[in-house]
Amino acid sequence: MDTATVLKAIGDETRFKILTLLLQHNYCVRALSRKLGLSESAISQHIKVLREAGLLVGVKKGYYVHYDVNRDVLHQLASQIKELAALERELCRPDKVGCESAERKRCHLQKGSHNCSNGGQPFCHDKDSEEGRVKNHGNCKCHKS
Structure with missing residues (x-):
């Protein structure tokens, strides 16, 4: 997992909303488009970024691909943030x-x-x-x- 890529992917408000929706239910591009009021092409571009970051996996069901969140990546990110927060400040030397x-x-x-x-x-x-x-x-x- 490339931490910077994952953070950039979820740093966009729309992608964060997509991720939140997909954590609750599997959706295809068309369903996400309707839920968020965006074009299917815009959703597809956001999905591409999330997939490249390793956050999403797609499963083909008929004509549509339904997306699910790779929770392992979120757990790895959470662990890295927890480690970062635990770093102690050193004295000025x-x-x-x-x-x-x-x-x-x-x-x-x-x-x-x-x-x-x-x-x-x-x-x-x-x-x-x-x-x-x-x-x-x-x-x-x-x-x-």
């Missing part, structure tokens, strides 16, 4: 990632320091628009609010 000297000065966690300097705040803090406080976004270990 400019010496380990090869930052340029200008970037190195702006990193407020160098040399084990956990205190924010004015130069480091844009990397980990933002003003709370409602209360005017500085909010820590988890990028450093200094004055959490």
Whole structure:
């Protein structure tokens, strides 16, 4: 499964609607066309993209092809998104990632320091628009609010 291809395929609102309908019931192009109020040729183009992404399989029934969702691809995508969401942010270590000297000065966690300097705040803090406080976004270990 090519994750980027699958995400692009379901990123279109019409294709997402087609996928949702096909998760509930098998439909042919004509039925999808009627349900969504689009031309059969437009539905066919969307089906082509979904098939190329591996999301759909078609079964010929008489003159028509009825489509079904390959749920294994959706489960694989869900697993990859779950893994992505579980990634932990690493501490800023400019010496380990090869930052340029200008970037190195702006990193407020160098040399084990956990205190924010004015130069480091844009990397980990933002003003709370409602209360005017500085909010820590988890990028450093200094004055959490």
